[in-house]
Amino acid sequence: MIMDYNKLLKNKLNQKFYLEETEIVAKNLIGKLFVKKNNSSLLIARITETEAYLDQNDESSHSCKGITNRNKSMFMIGGTLYVYFIYGVHFCVNIVTKDEGKGAAVLIRAAEPLAGIEIMKQNRQIHNFEKLLIGPGNFAKAFNFNKNDDGKSLLSNDIFISDDNYSTEIITTERIGISKSINLQLRFYDRNSKFVSKK
DNA sequence: GCAAGGATCTAA
């Protein structure tokens, strides 16, 4: 198990990883390590569940009606964070894909906590380890993501994703919580992980 | 099963 920050940094995903087709990036992100570091803490989690939101023919994607003040970071270059506020309560963390101006992203729906667990529990105000990072709103809360993080780059040394060659078995399903384009098979999770919102 | 909650967008 890799817990050394320098090793995580060495294996950080590069720009090219994020420029691929959104479905590919969403699948490839399963099993990767999400890392967030600040002065006092290092939070690490293994991504277990994602959803792709496309730049074309996807009515449930925020980008489907063009660029607005809310979704503008979704149109930035692949590898950018798109963080939005939803239902007056929660933030959701997305990873922008493809080239600048497209409007495609991958929603992080769940992850397995690996480091900084006490801080995640504090942020969530719960003690249940199993459910710390289950659900997009919960993932964002545990990592203390908010509007300030919208538009940040994942190529930085503070927030990034790292590859430790973890092997996964990807299951593909319909997405959760949407009312349009519901038939698209754009949700992905690791069959062998118990840290998934819904099997 | 459904309310909470606030930002955003559309229609007027």
Add this chain to the structure above:
DNA sequence: TAGATCCTTGCC
């Protein structure tokens, strides 16, 4: 500027 909507969650 009112009203509907929203990639959710946790409680009833």
